[in-house]
Amino acid sequence: MKARLDTLVGRVTMYNLVVVVLAALVVISLIASAFGQLFYTPAQMGLTLVVLLAVTLLSSWGIARLFRTRAHLQSAAITALLLFFVFMPSDDPATLGLLALAALLASASKFVLAWRGKHIFNPVAIAAVVMTVSTLYGAAWWVATPVLLPFVAIGAFFVLYRTRKLSLGLTFIVLATVLNLGRMMLIGTSFGDALWLAVGSFPVIFLAGFMLSEPLTLPPRRWQQLVVAAIVAVLFSIPFQVGPVYSSPELALVLGNIVAFAFGQRRSIRLRYLGSRALTPTTAAFDFAPLGPVRFTPGQYLELSLPHAKPDSRGTRRVFSLASSPAEAAAGSLVSVGLKLPQPSSSFKKALVELEPGTVVRSPWIGGDFVLPSDASEPLVLAAGGIGITPFVAQLADRARGGARPADVVLVYSVSAADELAYLPELEACGIRVLVTAPTEPARMPAGWEYLGAGRVTATLLREAIGDIASRRGYVSGPPGYVDHVSAELRKAGAKRVHTDQFAGY
Numbered sequence: 374m375k376a377r378l379d380t381l382v383g384r385v386t387m388y389n390l391v392v393v394v395l396a397a398l399v400v401i402s403l404i405a406s407a408f409g410q411l412f413y414t415p416a417q418m419g420l421t422l423v424v425l426l427a428v429t430l431l432s433s434w435g436i437a438r439l440f441r442t443r444a445h446l447q448s449a450a451i452t453a454l455l456l457f458f459v460f461m462p463s464d465d466p467a468t469l470g471l472l473a474l475a476a477l478l479a480s481a482s483k484f485v486l487a488w489r490g491k492h493i494f495n496p497v498a499i500a501a502v503v504m505t506v507s508t509l510y511g512a513a514w515w516v517a518t519p520v521l522l523p524f525v526a527i528g529a530f531f532v533l534y535r536t537r538k539l540s541l542g543l544t545f546i547v548l549a550t551v552l553n554l555g556r557m558m559l560i561g562t563s564f565g566d567a568l569w570l571a572v573g574s575f576p577v578i579f580l581a582g583f584m585l586s587e588p589l590t591l592p593p594r595r596w597q598q599l600v601v602a603a604i605v606a607v608l609f610s611i612p613f614q615v616g617p618v619y620s621s622p623e624l625a626l627v628l629g630n631i632v633a634f635a636f637g638q639r640r641s642i643r644l645r646y647l648g649s650r651a652l653t654p655t656t657a658a659f660d661f662a663p664l665g666p667v668r669f670t671p672g673q674y675l676e677l678s679l680p681h682a683k684p685d686s687r688g689t690r691r692v693f694s695l696a697s698s699p700a701e702a703a704a705g706s707l708v709s710v711g712l713k714l715p716q717p718s719s720s721f722k723k724a725l726v727e728l729e730p731g732t733v734v735r736s737p738w739i740g741g742d743f744v745l746p747s748d749a750s751e752p753l754v755l756a757a758g759g760i761g762i763t764p765f766v767a768q769l770a771d772r773a774r775g776g777a778r779p780a781d782v783v784l785v786y787s788v789s790a791a792d793e794l795a796y797l798p799e800l801e802a803c804g805i806r807v808l809v810t811a812p813t814e815p816a817r818m819p820a821g822w823e824y825l826g827a828g829r830v831t832a833t834l835l836r837e838a839i840g841d842i843a844s845r846r847g848y849v850s851g852p853p854g855y856v857d858h859v860s861a862e863l864r865k866a867g868a869k870r871v872h873t874d875q876f877a878g879y
Contacts, residue, residue, distance in 0.1 A: 386690065388447040390535050391583065394528035395454035398516075401524050402458075410520045413462040421462040422453075424469050428476035429453035433483075440484050443680045445689070452479050455497040455583060458516035459623070460504075471510040475500045491641040491737060494630045495590050501623035512623050517576040519569075529582020536588065537875075540595065542581040545602040545609075549577045552610035576622055580609070584626060592636030593673065593740035601636075605629035642667055642675070642736040644708055646728050652795035656760050658696060658711045659725060664733065667702040669695060671768040672874070673741035677710070679734055681724035690737075691721055694764040694850070694874070696796070698771045711763040711795060743850065743874040745772070752844050754868055756785040756830065756859045758851025759793065764874060765850065766796045769803040783808065783839050785830060787855065791815040808838055829858065832865035843867035850874040 399422065406415045429449050437444035456479060460472055479500035483492040486499060501512035516525065533542040550571045557567035571577070585605060591598050608625035618624065644661035651657050669675075674694045681689060693710035701707040714722055728734075745753065745768050755765050765784065782803075787810040788794055794815060800807060801819040809815060814824045825838060835842055847868035849860045853875045860871045 387532075387536050387588070388445075388451065388690065391451050391532055392447060392454070394532060395451065395458075395583070398521065398524055398528055399454065399457065402516075402521065405520050411518070412515070414464075417462040417464045418457075420464050420469060421460075421472060422457050424473055425453040425456045425476050426450065428473045429456070429480055432477050432480040436480055436484050445678075447689075448483075449480065452476075452496050456500070458579065459497055459501055459512050459514055460510065461513040461515055468510065471504070475504050475510065478503055488634070492589060493634050494627055495584055495587055498584060498623040498626040498630070502621075502627050505621060505623065506618055512621065514576040514579075514622055516579050517574055519573040522573050522578070525579050525582070529578050532582050533586055536586055538586045538598070541586060541591075541598045541602050544599050545581045545585055545606045546577050548603055548606035549575070549610050552606065553577075556610065577609075580622055580626065585629070588676070588740070589737055590630045590633055591740070592633045593669075593738070594636070595742040597633070597636045601629045601633045604632055642708075642739070644677075644734050644736060646730055646732045646734060647707075648730045649726070652711060653793045654790075655793065656711060656713050656795050658709050660697075661708045661734070662706065663702055663708050667708060667739070669699055669702065669739045670741075670744045671695070671699060671771040672744040672764045673739055674743075674764075675708070675710070675736045675739045677734065677736055679721060679724050679728070681720060683720060685720040689721065694741075694743075694767070695739075696763040696766045698767055698774060700771070700774060711760055711766075713760045741874075743848070743872060744768070745848070746846065750781065751846060752781045752841065754783050754785065754835075754839060754842055754845040754847050754863065756787070756847070756849045756851075756863065758787045758849075758855030758859070759789060760795065761849075761851025761855070761874070762786060762795055762800075763850075765848075766799050769805065770799055773803050782806070783845070785810070785825075785835070785838075785859075787811070787830060787851070787859075794818075830862055832862045835862060835866040835868075839866075843869070845869070847871035848874075 402411065403415050403418055405411050406413055406418055429452050430446060433444040433446065433449035453476060456476055460475060463469060463472070479496040482494055482496045482499045486493050505511045529542065533539045553571040553575060554567050557570060558564060562570070585602060592601060605625050608620065608628055609622055611620070613620045643664040645664060647660040647662055649657045649659045674692050676690055676692050678690050693712060695708065696711045697707045697709035712722070714726065743764055749772055757765055769782070782805045784805055784807045786794065786807055791811050791813045792815070794809065797819065807822040808825050809818065809822060810825050810827070810830060812827050818824065825834060828834070839845070845868055847860070847863040847870070849856050849863065849871060856873045856875045860873050863871050
């Protein structure tokens with residue numbers, strides 16, 4: 374079931390998934406309005422949506438040209454759809470003008486309230502704060518209604534699952550619900566009524582699924598993200614006032630954005646394309662020179678933005694594990710990613726393959742928690758499916774470069790064909806034990822490597838090949854189906870604390 378869900382959501386990019394889910398919520402809202410289940414008429418909702426979409430898309434395009442960059446229209450559409458659910462719909466011309474102003478503020482914030490190409494605040498939240506504090510038009514968060522709650526919850530689950538932010542969302546939802554529940558019970562509300570109000574009448578799930586989870590305003594590590602989620606939950610749930618400013622969901626999120634900004638990578642990264650290198654018949658490495666220092670932990674990934682003509686449904690951005698070392702990136706010499714190039718390819722991959730050396734592209738952010746233990750002496754078992762080898766290449770090379778030769782590491786490397794073993798020189802230089810599964814035995818394998826056969830990786834196979842597997846921490850990287858299967862087999866074999874990294878949505 375999990376593998377099927379991973380495959381399903383992996384077919385679309387995060388941005389397209391959010392657009393689809395929010396659009397579905399719009400349709401459901403219009404139907405509910407037509408049946409009198411909401412306070413707003415379909416005409417009011419329709420006019421509001423048209424104004425927000427038109428102003429957000431046009432202003433994003435215009436401001437991007439002013440700043441000599443390209444607008445990300447999928448992001449602009451998401452902003453408009455979120456504004457639709459945050460501000461009260463209307464058919465009054467003056468009010469529609471104020472909604473247009475909110476849309477303009479949200480678009481402008483991505484460029485004006487930014488640090489080195491990366492916006493600091495959630496655009497919808499900062500627009501809501503400005504409109505509310507100025508008393509021009511307050512945020513209503515009308516999406517927080519029992520009528521929409523089941524659909525919001527389903528949509529939020531898909532978004533959080535696709536973006537691997539379920540722990541973030543659950544941290545915020547549980548903490549905010551408990552705090553609101555306790556606060557209302559202290560003033561005499563019964564438990565049942567308080568729980569229903571805390572879940573059904575506060576935008577807890579909507580904010581967690583569609584706004585708090587925005588990648589560009591989150592710190593890079595999971596523990597940092599959970600800290601931000603907890604801070605926003607407290608600010609969201611406990612009323613406070615500072616002068617004329619009152620607590621609100623949008624203000625809680627903006628303050629959380631400030632905390633997030635204090636963590637990790639705080640700027641967009643510009644990369645000059647150097648060229649590509651064939652790794653196997655179906656995989657290649659793409660090398661870039663960073664135009665400035667880049668800092669990351671081996672095993673993390675970057676999001677690459679590559680605007681191109683006629684993008685397909687998966688859009689113009691992809692996430693790739695970094696195969697180069699942090700030392701090379703910090704020195705400004707190399708940032709490299711590896712990927713599989715099936716035919717027919719996506720529009721993004723086609724544009725990447727056709728990219729001219731010297732072209733400058735952008736990476737909005739670097740993040741991820743698929744990192745090895747800080748104690749280099751801890752025994753490990755790594756399992757890679759195909760191009761899922763890339764994070765391990767960076768991790769093992771970094772340890773070897775630092776003098777911490779990872780002698781107690783076993784790598785299980787599974788490929789679809791004997792000639793699909795990528796990064797052979799880099800892995801051979803690490804001097805670790807490598808176990809290969811492939812349909813046929815590779816013609817050339819480095820000394821010390823072993824061929825385990827053509828079958829799937831199983832717990833029995835792992836126990837026989839790695840006698841002390843119960844003493845090893847496990848790491849699995851690759852396509853969703855491979856990760857789900859091998860991580861389960863590692864646990865059956867006795868490996869402890871298995872960590873996973875799924876490659877989906879390419």
